[in-house]
Amino acid sequence: MSPMVETIAFVFGLVGLGYAAGWTGLLRPQVGDALTDFVIVAALPALLFRTMIGMDFAGAAPWAMWAAYFCAIPPVWLAGHLVATRLFGREVAAGVVAGVAASFSNLLLLGLPFIQGVFGRPGVEILSLLLAIHLPIMMAASIVMFEWVRRGEGKASAPLRVLRDFLRNLFLNPLIVGILAGLAWRASGLAMPAMGARFVDAFAGIAGTVALFAMGLGLRKFGISGNVKPALALALLKVVLMPALVLATVLIAGLPPLVAMVIVVAASMPTGVNPYLIASRFGTGQVLASNTMTISTLLAAATTGFWLAVAQSVFG
Numbered sequence: 001m002s003p004m005v006e007t008i009a010f011v012f013g014l015v016g017l018g019y020a021a022g023w024t025g026l027l028r029p030q031v032g033d034a035l036t037d038f039v040i041v042a043a044l045p046a047l048l049f050r051t052m053i054g055m056d057f058a059g060a061a062p063w064a065m066w067a068a069y070f071c072a073i074p075p076v077w078l079a080g081h082l083v084a085t086r087l088f089g090r091e092v093a094a095g096v097v098a099g100v101a102a103s104f105s106n107l108l109l110l111g112l113p114f115i116q117g118v119f120g121r122p123g124v125e126i127l128s129l130l131l132a133i134h135l136p137i138m139m140a141a142s143i144v145m146f147e148w149v150r151r152g153e154g155k156a157s158a159p160l161r162v163l164r165d166f167l168r169n170l171f172l173n174p175l176i177v178g179i180l181a182g183l184a185w186r187a188s189g190l191a192m193p194a195m196g197a198r199f200v201d202a203f204a205g206i207a208g209t210v211a212l213f214a215m216g217l218g219l220r221k222f223g224i225s226g227n228v229k230p231a232l233a234l235a236l237l238k239v240v241l242m243p244a245l246v247l248a249t250v251l252i253a254g255l256p257p258l259v260a261m262v263i264v265v266a267a268s269m270p271t272g273v274n275p276y277l278i279a280s281r282f283g284t285g286q287v288l289a290s291n292t293m294t295i296s297t298l299l300a301a302a303t304t305g306f307w308l309a310v311a312q313s314v315f316g
Contacts, residue, residue, distance in 0.1 A: 004118070004305070004308060004309070004312075005305070007114075007117040007118050008301075008304065008305045008308070010117065011110070011113055011114050011117055011212060012300075012301045014113075014209060014212035014213050014216065015110070015212050015213075015215050015216040015219070015297070016216060017213060017216060018032070018212065018213040018214060018215060018216020018217040018218075018219075018220070019216040019217070019219050019220045020216070021213075021216070021217060021220075022216070022217045022220030022221065023220050027217060029217065029220070029221040031217060032214055032216075032217025032218045032220070032221055033218075033221075035210055035213065035214035035217065036109070036211075036214045036215075036217075036218060038210065038214075039109065039207060039210050039211045039214055040108075040174055040175065041174045042174075042203050043203045043204065043206055043207035043210055043211070044108060044112065044174075044175060044178070044207050044211065045174045045175055045177060045178025045181075046178065046199075046200050046203035046204040046207065047112065047124070047178075047203070047204035047207040047208075048128055048131070048175060048178040048179050048182060049178045049179075049181050049182040049185070049200060049204075050182070050200050050201070050204045051121070051124050051125055051128045051182065052128065052178075052179055052181075052182025052183050052185075052186060053182050053185055053186050053192065054121075054125075055125045055128065055129075055186075062129050064253045064254075064255055065126070065129065065130065065253075065255060065259050065263055066129075066130070066133060067249075067253065068246065068249040068250045068252075068253040068255060068263060069130060069246055069249070069263050069266070069267065070137065071245075071249045072242060072245035072246045072248075072249055072267065073103045073138075073242075075241075075245060076099075076102050076103040076237055076238075076241055076242045076245065077099035077100065077102060077103045077141075078099065079102065079237050079241065080095075080098040080099040080100075080101060080102025080103065080234050080237055081095040081096065081098055081099040082095075083098060083102075083230065083233045083234060083237070084097075084098030084099075084230055084234070084285075084288070085098075087230075087233070088229070088230040088233075090230070090285075090288070091284070092149050093146065093149050093282065093284045093285070094284050094285040094288060096142065096145045096146055096149060096282075096285075097275060097278065097279045097282075097284060097285030097288055097289050098230070098234055098285065098288060098292075099145070100138065100141070100142050100145075100274075100275045100278060101234050101238070101271050101275040101285075101288065101289045101292040101293070102234045102237040102238050102241075102242070102271070102292070103138075103237075103238070103242060104138050104271055104272055104274055104275050105134075105238075105242070105266055105267060105268075105269040105270075105271070105272060106215075106269045106270050106271060106272035106273075106293075106297075107127065107130065107131055107134055107266055107269060107272070108131070108175070108211070108272065109211040109212065109214065109215040109272070109273075110211075110212065110215060110269055110270065110272075110297075110300075111127060111266055111269045112124065112127060112131075112207070112208065112211065113207070113208030113209070113211055113212050114265070114269070114304070115127045115262060115265065115266065116208055117208070118265070118308065119258065119261070119262060122258060123258070123262050126258065126259050126262040126263070127262055127266055128179065130263060130266060131175065131179070132176075132179050135170075135173065135175065135176070135274070136170055136176070138274070139166065139169075139170070139274075139278075140166065142278045143166055146278075146282050215297075218273065219293070219294050219297060222276070222290040222291075222293060222294055223290075223294065224291050224294050224295065225287060225291070226287055226291070227287050227288045227291050228291060228295075230288060231288055231291030231292045231294075231295050232295055234271075234288070234292040234296075235270070235271065235292050235295040235296035235299055236299070238270060238271050238292070238296045239268060239270060239296050239299045239300050239303040239304070240303065242267045242268070243264055243265075243267040243268035243303075243307045245267075246263060246264050246266075246267035247264050247267075247307075247310065247311070247314070250263060250264060251314075257315040257316065258315075260311065260314075260315045261308075261311040261312060261315050261316065264307060264310070264311040265304065265307060265308050265311055267307075268300065268303060268304045268306075268307035268308070269300065269304065270293065270296035270297040270299065270300040271289075271292045271293045271296045271297075272293065273293060275289040275292070275293070276289040276290045276293060
């Protein structure tokens, strides 16, 4: 078995083990919620903190990388919106959910462990630069779009309240805290104490395994219930159109090979859980978002390997 195939099998195998544990009743759905909370609050922030401390910013070309990735999101978002509203006749608010579901990559629970397994620490450093702005930008775009829809319905919230809630949620997010804390420690020039490094390494070292297993349990909890055809269409946009557009923008931007490969693979990740959380907050499209997440993850078990092979062929 080639290293690439072995890594893909291992990563999605851990997701499958988590799903099987939930499907057989070995673990209850609440365990998946608890593991996900642990990963997001403790393990992944520790991994991001450690990564930021030792990151080499010089070779990552963040502005060009950010531009290459985020230039692909608007057309995919628009395609998802149109699929939901024009092709399947859903309301405009559900179209917003569809747009974000088609373009919001699971860079956290699946992307970080996968990139770490394929590209090692240099790949995690590059992905961390993307993660640092991915969540804020996608959340802000979702809020703006929903407020635009609400304004058309005469239900818009006060702008200052929306901004306040957004900033509070952003800077209380453990992942953002981990990134900012790592940057602050790096800027201080202080050496990490040996005991502190052991604590950080202990949490960071289990982040990937626990994240993937928890994701599998979560998929069992969400399942697939109705809205299958629109969710399948959105999932195909996520795992086919999104990485194809990022591949094109990466070639235009002329990014370094490792950076190019990492963000193409990142774009090929399936839909994350955040679109479901956004849909739940605004009270529409929850089933559509959860089905898109589940179906795109099933598809990604095959398509992610394809895009990884394409990226290595083009840039390797």
